[in-house]
Amino acid sequence: MRLLIIEDEPGIAGFLKDGLEEEYFAVDIAYDGKTGLDMALINEYDLIIVDWMIPALSGIEVCRQIRKSGNLLPILFLTAKDTLEDVVFGLDAGANDYIKKPFEFEELLARIRVQLRTKNKADDSLSAGIVSINPATHQVFSGSQEITLTPKEFALLEYLIRNKDRVCTRSRIIEHVWDIHFDSDTSVIDVYITFLRKKLDAAGSGNLIQTIRGVGYIVREPSVS
């Protein structure tokens, strides 16, 4: 999952990136509103965290512009403005959630998970066939057997399962699993897919990820025969 953080305080942006990357997110940072808006409109993000008081363009304006472009991706406000009016104003501008500074990092993580939660599902867990993953604990199970994955492997599998029964092109996979600093050499995907397949094979669900030649990969829900 790829996130964009629009925050002018390098200190805050810094630890957010640190902490979120440890949670297997790909994280991009913009230090002002204008850059942030451009990045949000050009790249595909799964979620945006935006500060209210940022130079060039306020967080509110960034939020409005994104919504105006018809993009419905989740937007979290992260700001020191803490009055009731501010919260209401922020949410009305199109934000999905509003977190006041100073905040608990764990709470931020939980709120991000809520926003990424698949529709019509009560919890965060994702599954395809007998493979199920838990984004909160970063655990992967094949049946009842746990599979140990590296963060990148996990992120890749998570993305594929979130988009199951849909073809994930190489470029989309790069966009959502790696951050902006990654040069778009898509051969790295093949390497990770190989690692993933090996580990899944060992747990007995080897044919979960299928290759669509020349396009990308797909995870299919096995048809019950």
Add this chain to the structure above:
Amino acid sequence: MSMKPANPVKKRDFFFTDWSVMSLRNRIAFYYTSATAVLIALMFTSIYFMVESVVYRQFDDEIRNQISAILSESHISAHDFKGFDNIKEIDNENNDNDNDNDIDSKKKKKVNVDTDFVQLVNKNGEIVNKSTNLSWCSLAFNPNESGATFFNSHFEGSMVRQAQIPLINSQGITEGYLIFAVPVKNAIIVLNDLRAIFLFSFPVIILTLFVLTRLIAGKSIRPIEKVIATAEKMSQTNLDQRIPLPYHHDELYRLSATMNALLDRMEDAFQREKDFTANASHELKTPLSIVKGTLEVLVRKPREREHYETRIQFCLKELNRMARLIDQLLMLARHESNKINPRIEMIALYPHLESVIERMRLSASAKGIAITVDHTENDRIAADTGMLEIIIENILSNAIKYSPSGSSISIVTERSANTLVCRITDQGIGIPEEKLLAIFERFYRVDESRNSGTGGFGLGLSIVKKLADLQQIKVSVSSKENRGTTFTLIFPDGVTKSS
């Protein structure tokens, strides 16, 4: 549970309470009407008594004339009375009526009370003689009065004005009295009518006056009602209401205008206070969030020693920044409430300049900035040393912060007349002219993006201003963009200050 003392019952005089809650319009009406009531009462009474006395004086004059006519006609002298014997008949020649005297008929006939009557009595009050028209009746005699008197009396059911003249013989002894009476019925009717009119009109006038005054007072204080209504609508969060100005440029207009000006100032002060709080909370919360978040992320997983060290160093830097901000906020707060009085003493400026420069040398040399001082020998000023150094330090640290590497900062002191002038000039980025006025405001920073790139909070110059004001030091600033900024400190005349 704590016992709450019972509410003390306010025992106030009912009358007093009633008065204290009386509305202004009622009070104005009441006072005005009371004053007018007293005046009108006095006026009515005096008019009544004046008319009465004029009427009676007229009667008395007439009576006097009649009496002298009777006396001369009857050859009686009031001062040389010869006795009753030689008086045969007294009658008023004005008695034009029934002289066809028939005793019997007269007896039965009711006495005509519309004519004058004469009666002579001896000193014991026994009737000696009387005019025929008195018939069987007699006039009242007042034995207690020995001199000539005029009085009102009742005669046959109607009012008469009576005169009682003593008749004195040649020895000076009162032998008897001549009593004369004229009817005053018409006059009494007039007087009674007058009194009735007065008594009736008085309450009507007073009542009408009260109602009218109350109406007028109510109308003239209506702008006050508007003031109250507006004030009631106002609250701390909603200070944008203003009192509508009345049409007439009177006292109420001035009151409303003054109130509006006060509200303007209050709104301004509240807004500044709100901005200050918002700024302070942002500036304090940001480093707090950074430290908290960094540490939270740090403890989630075991890490390399190096990783810990860089993050902890980073947090310490943020904490130091926060400590600086708290220091500055506290300093401002303390001086804001004027709790600290400057300890003004006569000092030489130069040593303090030197000690501040010494402290700043590290940060200046890090940017390759040279600080030169050109000072006058005669630089004694009246100032608080601690505050003075803070002022210089804040100005200097700004100069260093906004100057390019390798530039220079010059400090010049010179004496002009009785004051000492100190100029601190840098070759920095300067301040746009339209922003010069704002730089002394709390949390104001010329560079609007509030990131900590330059490390300032926008409090330094507001502290300078505050401290300078406390010591009567004048601070001014001039600047050219990209050329540099000059801060000028003008110290007060220390000679007169210390004496």
